[in-house]
Amino acid sequence: MVRQLVALAGLWCFALPQVQAQDRPGVELAPVETSDIISEVSLNGTVNALRTSELSTAVAGLVEDVRVETGDRVARGDLLVGLDDEQAEFELASARAEASEALARLEEAQRRLAEARSVGAGRNIAATEVSARESEVAATEAALARLRAEEKRRQVVLDRHRIEAPFDGVVSDRISDLGEWVTPGDQLLTLVDTTNLRLDFRVPQDYYQRITDDSRLLVQARGADQKPVPVTIESLVPVSDPQARTFLIRATAPEDLNVLPGMAVQATLRVSTGERGLTVSRDAINRYPDGRITVWIAEAVDEDLYEVREKRVEVGSGFDNRMEILSGLEGDEEVVIRGNESLEEGARVRLAERGSR
Known part of the structure; x- marks a missing residue:
């Protein structure tokens, strides 16, 4: 009987640390990184068609044939309006x-x-x-x-008595009608190319010198419930608006961005500040009502066991799910990015997952 009690006590002592480890809160860690500091600026823009033509006639004549209505989609070479020939x-x-x-x-x-x-x-x-x-x-x-x-x-x-579509597009307006007499230069209809769209944005002049090939532009239609789509900056117009002190950047609208000519779009422009600094994941940041901003630093105690302590930090700009750390960290720490909601100073936690960022 005594031997059995001794054996049970030994098993309990052996299992106790494992039970305690399982009861400790699990956290996800990510290292503090040194990276380029990115500045973000919010922009409002407009979707413009690459080609918008107000079609007219080169000869005088009587409108005899009208093949399209407003909203019709046409292909290049299609007959739109015919004059009495x-x-x-x-x-x-x-x-x-x-x-x-x-x-x-x-x-x-x-x-x-x-x-x-x-x-x-x-x-x-x-x-x-x-x-x-x-x-x-x-x-x-x-x-x-x-x-x-x-x-x-x-x-x-x-x-020239046949007015044909010069490119694929949509008839946005039709002015002429059957029986009307038209003369050279009279506008008959408006054709808009809805497949080749450009996104035009006005950017503050302070960012002109900082835009490079590595700059990123993330766009989404205003009011649309969709994730921002990265687009390529096609051109940078080196002429500033003297009134607004802004310049024009133009991007090509990708196919997965569901927009039409004339629609409003919003974008986030990310440009490098030319500086490098410490950054952490946004999920590592804890903000308090009194204005304090902290992160939880995890220090290894065992293979999967860590002790955490809270460290007050000063943050700078935020970008791409990262926050710049101006002071408070050295750069070689690991911070808690998941499970940091209810930690206590000096608590021991187990590693549930290790993040790359």
Whole structure:
């Protein structure tokens, strides 16, 4: 009996540390890092179409055919508006007939010249006659060239009675209607390219010199419930608005950003300050009503056992889920980023997970 009690006591003593370890709160740790300090600025911008055309006519005429309505999507080359082209067709047919007539005269002149040359000048035909026939061929060739040019001009005039889409897009406004007389320069409709969109933002001039190829721009549609999407800064316009002291940056809208021309967008611009400093995860920061800001530092006691102590810190700017630490840390510590809600000074905790940041 005594032996059994001794054995049970030994087992209890052996298991007690394991039970105590399991009862200790589990925390996740992450190292304090030295990294580039990033400055963030919030921007408001607008979605603009790369191409917006107010289509007009190059010839005067009566609107005879209207193929589109506001909101219709069209492809390049689609007929949008047609003008009455009956007279233009007749004029083209007349020009073609005149060109055909001139071609026939040229062929006859060339035949007569070849005949004169085959006989030979000075024998049965005068040399002046050969020269005259050569001049006739040259004049007829020139007349044919002029009439063919006129035929092409008439073809161009006829084609201009068709107003076609210069690119894929959406008809945002249609002004002309059937039966209206239009003249060159009159606006008929507006076509907007909705596939090639640009995001335009005005940035404070203080950031101009700090924007580099490594700068990041995160964009989301205003009021949209979606995560910010990283976009590429396409151009940086080196001209400042003298009134607002801002300059323009333009980015290409990615396909996964669901926006349309004219919509408002908001963005966060991240640029390097050119400095390096200590940073920790935002989750490591504890803020108190009295203004104190602290982090919990974990120091290893055993392989998976740590002792924590609270350290007051001064923070700087925040960026990319990180916070800059201005004072209070040395840089070689590990801080608690999960499970730090109810820790006590000097408490011992077990490692549940180790974070990389």
